[in-house]
Every structure is written in C-alpha cells, then in structure tokens.
Amino acid sequence: MKSKQLYQDKKGNCVFVGYDEKGIAKFGSVRGTLTEKKYRGDCKNSDKRYAFKQVGTDTTKLYIFEAPIDLMSYYTLHRSCCNAVALCGLYDGALRTYLRNNPQIKRIVLCLDMDQPGQETAEQLRKKYAPCDR
Numbered sequence: 634m635k636s637k638q639l640y641q642d643k644k645g646n647c648v649f650v651g652y653d654e655k656g657i658a659k660f661g662s663v664r665g666t667l668t669e670k671k672y673r674g675d676c677k678n679s680d681k682r683y684a685f686k687q688v689g690t691d692t693t694k695l696y697i698f699e700a701p702i703d704l705m706s707y708y709t710l711h712r713s714c715c716n717a718v719a720l721c722g723l724y725d726g727a728l729r730t731y732l733r734n735n736p737q738i739k740r741i742v743l744c745l746d747m748d749q750p751g752q753e754t755a756e757q758l759r760k761k762y763a764p765c766d767r
Contacts, residue, residue: 649701
C-alpha cells in the first residue's frame with residue numbers, strides 16, 4: 634500500500650495497480666472483497682502490458698502468475714524473493730513488456746493455475762519463451 638500498488642476503492646474492492654517504466658499508473662485489476670458476490674475485472678482503459686508486478690532480490694529470475702492475488706499469496710510466503718508479474722489473465726503482454734525492459738532475466742518460472750486454460754497457456758509460454766540468446 635505504501636508503494637501505491639494496492640488500494641481499496643469506494644466499493645471496498647482491492648485494486649492492484651501496474652505502472653509503466655516512468656512510474657505512471659497504466660493498469661488496475663479489481664478484486665471484489667464481498668464473499669456473497671464475487672467480482673474480478675480491470676479498471677476502465679487499463680493497459681495489460683503494464684500489469685501488476687513486484688521487484689525482488691534475484692534480478693535474473695522472473696515468476697509469472699495469472700492474477701495479482703496469486704502473486705501476492707506467493708510473496709507473502711517468500712518475501713522479496715524474486716521479480717514477479719501477474720498477467721491478469723492469460724495474455725502475455727505484461728511478460729513481453731517486462732522482458733523488453735529487463736534484459737537481465739535469464740529464467741522464467743511459470744506459476745499458472747492447474748486448470749486446463751492455465752496449463753495450456755503454460756505450455757504455449759514455455760515454447761514461446763524457451764531459452765535462447767538471452
């Protein structure tokens with residue numbers, strides 16, 4: 634919250650914020666907090682290429698998650714362990730943007746859901762981002 638990456642909106646929802654290279658907010662992922670009515674979505678005019686991310690101590694490794702809440706759950710257990718990006722779905726725009734801006738990344742760890750879409754996307758990303766001349 635101090636880094637302005639997470640805040641509570643007027644309806645009580647959690648909003649996870651993604652910033653561009655200049656520190657300008659470009660993306661917002663909303664997660665409802667009411668147990669009786671679940672809500673997930675993106676803020677209007679959000680650019681998923683700048684999705685929610687965390688910077689850790691290992692600058693050569695990048696962990697990829699589907700949702701900001703997944704990323705935060707992992708970070709709760711492994712504080713400042715790694716660089717991490719939430720795709721905010723299964724679109725790899727945030728991954729491409731992060732890799733473009735961080736050429737030191739040598740290893741990508743896919744932490745996608747175990748459901749069919751998550752696993753199919755993991756396989757596609759594995760093939761697309763297989764080790765090359767990085």
